[in-house]
Structure formats: structure tokens, C-alpha cells
Amino acid sequence: MKLYKLIAASIAILLAVSSCGTKTTANAADATYAYLQALASKDKDAVISLTCKESEEQAILEVDALMSVDAALNDIRCEQTGQDGDEVLVVCTGSLDLTYNNEIRAIELDKRTYSMKMEDGQWRVCSYK
Numbered sequence: 001m002k003l004y005k006l007i008a009a010s011i012a013i014l015l016a017v018s019s020c021g022t023k024t025t026a027n028a029a030d031a032t033y034a035y036l037q038a039l040a041s042k043d044k045d046a047v048i049s050l051t052c053k054e055s056e057e058q059a060i061l062e063v064d065a066l067m068s069v070d071a072a073l074n075d076i077r078c079e080q081t082g083q084d085g086d087e088v089l090v091v092c093t094g095s096l097d098l099t100y101n102n103e104i105r106a107i108e109l110d111k112r113t114y115s116m117k118m119e120d121g122q123w124r125v126c127s128y129k
Contacts, residue, residue, distance in 0.1 A: 028116035029090050032090040032114045032123075069099060073095075076095075087117050088116045094109055
């Protein structure tokens with residue numbers, strides 16, 4: 001009986017530890033929001049993990065471009081708007097506000113449509129138009 005309890009406890013601990021390293025998003029809109037949060041906080045690793053493999057280089061360039069400015073999300077809401085083949089389309093409202101030398105430039109996000117794809121069991125940003 002003690003062995004059974006030890007095995008059960010070990011399995012519970014392994015499941016808890018393995019779930020700590022994976023942060024998946026339930027839908028494409030949530031993943032887009034998470035991508036924008038990572039971009040605004042200049043978290044290169046998180047941006048890469050939320051980007052399609054073929055778009056990782058572009059994502060790194062975007063993060064690098066934000067390094068010399070302050071970035072903040074303003075009133076962001078993301079919503080799935082359609083589908084294009086195997087990609088889901090997401091549009092967000094609100095803005096990404098960039099500040100440099102006390103001058104704020106707002107990038108209105110509703111002008112972009114994000115193409116999202118399920119890759120390795122997670123929604124990822126592949127491109128935007």
C-alpha cells in the first residue's frame with residue numbers, strides 16, 4: 001500500500017512539473033493576444049514560441065526593433081474573424097504604443113489581420129497583413 005501511494009505521488013509530481021514549462025493557448029485569439037504581450041514586453045523567447053517556425057526570423061527582427069523604445073499595449077481585444085485554408089484570421093482592437101524621447105506613436109492594431117496556424121499543438125502567429 002505504501003508503494004502504491006509513493007507511485008501515485010510521484011506521478012502527480014511529474015505531471016505538475018511537466019505542465020509548468022508549457023504554456024498553451026486555448027484559441028487563436030488568445031494566442032494573438034499573448035504574442036502582442038510578449039512583443040510589448042520585448043520577451044524574445046516568448047515571441048519566438050508564439051510564432052510559426054517559418055516566421056521566427058521576422059519575429060526576432062520585430063523584437064530587436066523595439067529594444068530602443070518603450071512599448072505598451074493599450075485596450076487590446078482580439079477576436080477570430082474567419083479562416084483562410086488551414087489558417088485562422090484574427091483581428092485585434094487597441095494599440096501598441098511606442099514611446100521614444102517622450103513622443104508616443106500608436107500603432108492601431110485593427111489595421112492588421114493576423115494569420116494563425118496550429119503548430120506543434122499550439123496556435124502561432126504566422127504573418128499579418
